[in-house]
Amino acid sequence: MTEYISKLLAGVKAKNPAEPEFHQAVEEFLESVAIVMERHPEYRSANILERLIEPERIIIFRVPWMNDQGDIHVNRGMRVEYNSAIGPYKGGIRFHPSVTLGTLKFLGFEQTFKNALTTLPMGGGKGGSDFDPKGKSDNEIMRFCQSFMNELFRHIGPDTDVPAGDIGVGGREVGYMFGQYKRIKNEFTGVFTGKGINWGGSLIRPEATGFGAVYFVQEMLKTKGQGIEGKTFALSGFGNVAWGAALKINQLGGKVLTLSGPDGFIIDPDGVKGEKVDYLLKLRKSNKDAIEEYAKEFKVEFFPGKRPWGVKVDVAIPCATQNELNENDAKELVKNGLTCLGEAANMPTTLEGYKVFRDAGVLFAPGKAANAGGVATSGLEMSQNSMRLPWSAVEVDKRLHEIMVRIHNNCLQTAERFGTPGNYVNGANIAGFLKVADAMMDQGLV
Ligand code: GLU
Secondary structure (H helix, E strand, O other), rough: HHHHHHHHHHHHHHHHOHHHHHHHHHHHHHHHHHHHHHHHHHHHOOOOOHHHHHOEEEEEEEEEEEEEOEEEEEEEEEEEEOOOOOEEEEEEEHHHOOOHHHHHHHHHHHHHHHHHHHOOOOOOEEEEEEOOOOOOOHHHHHHHHHHHHHHHHOOOOOOOEEEOOOOOHHHHHHHHHHHHHHHHOOOOOOOOOOOOOOOOOOEEEEHHHHHHHHHHHHHHHHOOOOOOOOOEEEEEOOOOHEEEEEEEEHOOOOOOEEEEEEOOOEEOOOOOOOHHHHHHHHHOOOOOOOOHHHHHHOOOOEEEEEOOOOOOOOEOOOOOOOEOOHHHHHHHHOOOOOOEEEEEOOOOOOHHHHHHHHHHOEEEOOHHEEEHHHHHHHHHHHHHHHHOOOHHHHHHHHHHHHHHHHHHHHHHHHHHHOOOOOHHHHHHHHHHHHHHHHHHHOOOOO
């Protein structure tokens, strides 16, 4: 790390205390782009990095709501409008008790470069709340979403900031928030993505993050003359992302051996396929947030309190959450002969874990590249909304596939151009950075 970069990072840590996830995302990024700053002094004189490590705008608000018993609760709502150099702020909303401002800043930062990689005109943003949907009734979730939107509505719009789903926010929550927005504004616009299919949503959007990650893995394997067929997969999580990935892996002839939840993980030796994949949708709707239910339903083994990274597989696709795979997990996977890892969640691997994979020569795709299919398809939903014309599932899937191949090739070529061939982390960070930085340079000191 150059002196300039270390100083910047120290500054980020001092200025944003108690935000370790934000520090981590910035550190990984700065390590990659250090070489660009050496080759391109014009970015340095424009203080582009100093500007990029500061979000454009952050909104924090109170969300009061009433439970079914009539008790009043208060949560914190937030939206980080991170960067709008290449389009309106775009990114999901997360409802989870672990959500802090630091979480949303790290996610908004990642989103900015991820969205740049998609090739579509979207800036970066992220929002959410420390609200815990677990165990809540449908009515409680609706009241919370409406209260959240009673404040957020004034900050978003189809040309300003377009939220979507993330952990704890799926089609149901998007529906409640969109409904409230429409009621307040008296406007039916594409202000959200991930909408229901009857009211402006896009086909394939629910599947897109998982599909996209598998398409990316497929491209990485191709560079080694390999394919998905016959390969075994460890997936973590059981939500929307793991569901989409499992669907696509099965279609392409791979076998999904594991899934996980906050309570532990399961191994299904016959593979998570057919009705078992459909079951994941039911599980998500139950608001129980536990994978043990799957083990009971299909009589497979459940490992309480453990993560699936000790299982011998060819490919790992973490689909759950940040820092769910650490250095020891990485060593275990490498020892068991892992060929490839695609991050379908945002920053699921710790920095130390990533270094183990890098040094072992494992094909490693960072989230901002591998999971970009979700937001890319959100971009396609925005296009359809603007045209007021829906595309068929085949059309959307074809575009998604093309986008993922393009992102893969861009990462690979950029990594090569900047002296680290095969390093997708550097490729993704640098390619995303160049696009955003050039747009910022073009637009002057904003
Ligand atoms: N939450 C997803 C992500 O992390 C999707 C965001 C979107 O579609 O706007 O990329």
